[in-house]
Amino acid sequence: xxxxxxxxxxxxxxxxxxxxxxxxxxxxxxxxxxxxxxxxxxxxxxxxxxxxxxxxxxxxxxxxxxxxxxxxxxxxxxxxxxxxxxxxxxxxxxxxxxxxxxxxxxxxxxxxxxxxxxxxxxxxxxxxxxxxxxxxxxxxxxxxxxxxxxxxxxxxxxxxxxxxxxxxxxxxxxxxxxxxxxxxxxxxxxxxxxxxxx
Amino acid sequence: xxxxxxxxxxxxxxxxxxxxxxxxxxxxxxxxxxxxxxxxxxxxxxxxxxxxxxxxxxxxxxxxxxxxxxxxxxxxxxxxxxxxxxxxxxxxxxxxxxxxxxxxxxxxxxxxxxxxxxxxxxxxxxxxxxxxxxxxxxxxxxxxxxxxxxxxxxxxxxxxxxxxxxxxxxxxxxxxxxxxxxxxxxxxxxxxxxxxxxxxxxxxxxxxxxxxxxxxxxxxxxxxxxxxxxxxxxxxxxxxxxxxxxxxxxxxxxxxxxxxxxxxxxxxxxxxxxxxxxxxxxxxxxxxxxxxxxxxxxxxxxxxxxxxxxxxxxxxxxxxxxxxxxxxxxxxxxxxxxxxxxxxxxxxxxxxxxxxxxxxxxxxxxxxxxxxxxxxxxxxxxx
Numbered sequence: 189x190x191x192x193x194x195x196x197x198x199x200x201x202x203x204x205x206x207x208x209x210x211x212x213x214x215x216x217x218x219x220x221x222x223x224x225x226x227x228x229x230x231x232x233x234x235x236x237x238x239x240x241x242x243x244x245x246x247x248x249x250x251x252x253x254x255x256x257x258x259x260x261x262x263x264x265x266x267x268x269x270x271x272x273x274x275x276x277x278x279x280x281x282x283x284x285x286x287x288x289x290x291x292x293x294x295x296x297x298x299x300x301x302x303x304x305x306x307x308x309x310x311x312x313x314x315x316x317x318x319x320x321x322x323x324x325x326x327x328x329x330x331x332x333x334x335x336x337x338x339x340x341x342x343x344x345x346x347x348x349x350x351x352x353x354x355x356x357x358x359x360x361x362x363x364x365x366x367x368x369x370x371x372x373x374x375x376x377x378x379x380x381x382x383x384x385x386x
Numbered sequence: 387x388x389x390x391x392x393x394x395x396x397x398x399x400x401x402x403x404x405x406x407x408x409x410x411x412x413x414x415x416x417x418x419x420x421x422x423x424x425x426x427x428x429x430x431x432x433x434x435x436x437x438x439x440x441x442x443x444x445x446x447x448x449x450x451x452x453x454x455x456x457x458x459x460x461x462x463x464x465x466x467x468x469x470x471x472x473x474x475x476x477x478x479x480x481x482x483x484x485x486x487x488x489x490x491x492x493x494x495x496x497x498x499x500x501x502x503x504x505x506x507x508x509x510x511x512x513x514x515x516x517x518x519x520x521x522x523x524x525x526x527x528x529x530x531x532x533x534x535x536x537x538x539x540x541x542x543x544x545x546x547x548x549x550x551x552x553x554x555x556x557x558x559x560x561x562x563x564x565x566x567x568x569x570x571x572x573x574x575x576x577x578x579x580x581x582x583x584x585x586x587x588x589x590x591x592x593x594x595x596x597x598x599x600x601x602x603x604x605x606x607x608x609x610x611x612x613x614x615x616x617x618x619x620x621x622x623x624x625x626x627x628x629x630x631x632x633x634x635x636x637x638x639x640x641x642x643x644x645x646x647x648x649x650x651x652x653x654x655x656x657x658x659x660x661x662x663x664x665x666x667x668x669x670x671x672x673x674x675x676x677x678x679x680x681x682x683x684x685x686x687x688x689x690x691x692x693x694x695x696x697x698x699x700x701x702x703x704x705x706x707x708x709x710x711x712x713x714x715x716x717x718x719x720x721x722x723x724x725x726x727x728x729x730x731x732x733x734x735x736x737x738x739x740x741x742x743x744x745x746x747x748x749x750x751x752x753x754x755x756x757x758x759x760x761x762x763x764x765x766x767x768x769x
Contacts, residue, residue: 334546338568371489
């Protein structure tokens, strides 16, 4: 145990995800040794993030204004929406530079254990977006785990009758990987999702 | 296959132990409480990632220690494989194959195959249905390790669905509109994963049946025939599951319609009422159920026949050189002369049989191979 502020800092850092007691201690002493300017910049960024960052009123992604940059970008295709669980998934899809449509961030996945039902996700907002007839395709990019699949199935059942094309991201083998190292579930899915080679 | 070397650290009573084994029969002999069973329990853990004695991992770690490590060198078809698992209660186990970490501990399943017969097995015959389901699932996973993942997913679906049934049922009782829209989705997941598990269990029962019946006839020649029947809520809708394994799609559809039928009751009680987690393996001797009617000795014979049957089944299932290691933990003292001889006959044919006994005279004549004294925290080879 350290005295006063140092221990408080270690405790606070230790509450962050992925930071254990040892890492918390290391970060705390790093900050203690750092220049005041650097620490003040970090502190003011933390405050700013809480005060200024908002969620886009259209897609639910993090934004600095009412609407995020992707939703206001007129070059993006408004007819395709990619549905993801978290803002960090938007970043992951953006890195591919393959997708030129817009996003919808649900804010999680259906998980009754955690008390998360459809009403706790931004599903109503999604339905409102689909109503104007501009959107023709919906890509379900929730996580490929039990809860993500449940969310995707739920959305597909609800939206399919509306006459839109609903697709789900494929699951299968990682690129550059070896067949022998794939686990049976992944390999099994890759088999059932196989494509014809012309 | 056989275990060439076993080492444990901070496992149960052992701070450290190192034992080298040979193929054939080996006996670990020592007074009560010296840690014989702990050593074979460690082997069982490497093979199934569960203890045959306790449902949780906490008791496996020596008191005062943070984690236990079990390592073994397994020789299958003259190729040696090193398997290691690190047990930390409350955290995910970490496992290694040939010194390299694997992403999930269950990836080591199948590297070491063990059929373990222990006094606890009487619970398969006398205990709750959950004991028999556990026995079947162990067999299912031993036949096809992929099913470990299916089973884990199925259990997760059950938890999610139970949580939903509870909250929806409570909302309905308090007069509010209950949220049943997502229940259909979870029904689908339950049927999908449940059907795979069910198909694997049915296949396991049907493959085990001839072996277990033959083993029982051998162990108790004077008795009537042993019967095994998988009992499920689906039997009414699909009577053919008693004799054959329907297509997974057929089982999935049957589960879905059964779930729909009992929905009101499920909401009322807030529990999952249909699925492989409610099924049972009915064991009978002639017309009578083993549970309730069989004597203590008959119960033992049935438990023994199930294990020996599993052993024969796995031996037939696996390619040559991959037959499982037979572990007999403290069982000879419980058996009469005839059963002892029958068990010794099977064990003497095994590529490797590891036997624990409190007194050396409990180990039958045919199995007098290598002998190890287990005494005061040390294992010493004496023959």
